[in-house]
Amino acid sequence: MEVRQVIDSTNQRDVNVGSWDWEQDVAHRANKRELSQTELMQYLRDERRVEMAQRVADEDARLHARKLAVVVDGFLPEAECDALVARVEGEGLLSSTKSETLQHCLANCNFEQSEGSEARLAFARDVSARLWARLLELDGVGDHGRALLAELRTAPEWSARDYHVRHAAEGRTVEMRLAAMSDYIRFMRYSARKTIDAAVASTHGDFATDPRNAHHDGRNKRAAGDSFMTALLYLSSEDDSMLRGGGTLFLDAAGEPLARVSPRKGSLLLFDHHLYHRGEAVVAGVKNVLRSDLLYRPVDVCNGETLEC
Incomplete structure (x- = not known):
């Protein structure tokens, strides 16, 4: 990595x-x-x-506000990425959306309707456990890996200010400490629009919650903790002859791109939820991507007690 x-x-x-x-x-x-x-x-x-x-x-x-956005290349082997795609396809887990260029598989979604089939839940359990185990292996990947994991161990005070205020009222000083990878898993498959001109010109999605719209990610509280960081695993590579476009763009206040992450199979993009971004349209081919989040729980810094979110 x-x-x-x-x-x-x-x-x-x-x-x-x-x-x-x-x-x-x-x-x-x-x-x-x-x-x-x-x-x-x-x-x-x-x-x-x-x-x-x-x-x-x-x-x-x-x-x-912290402005952390990093890519961990080689987070998963390419063969393992291919196996995840094959599992989604083989078990028929993909569902259509309001856009003809986006299919997805949602597991453990708690704010919009999704099919809670056992196959989807099993997929989510396996994926979140694998991503979590792999994330912890950053500790053994040289100085940069250890430094990143150390940075991720605690959510910034600014991001978690509501937790700090709430527990201060109870006489506690807390830290929001990394606890798990979210079991809310979103597998998304993007395809090209009907014409290349339409794909190139597109700067927005096809419906209100389409990830191709410019947005800030919101928190998604789970039993294991509250989310503050997005974890986006690319399962396709733009350098393959079949895929063109589909990058992740980070934006300024006017919505103009400041940085672009090109899809690379097996790479994990980690970034603070509050960073303004959007998904770039796929011009040709198919882009597969999988999303989870990093979950945090409040811990009393005086006695080490883990508290309720």
């Missing part, structure tokens, strides 16, 4: 970060989980005050 940076010092300053909503930011600064109804209404009566509060939250995100 080899680690390479996607967002470095040359483009960190300009990458778009999804800030806390103004009402959350105001509450957190007052060491509260949320504003009271009276406090909220005081803001809502003054549009300029709301605008200023959101500007403060946006600037706080620009200055203090």
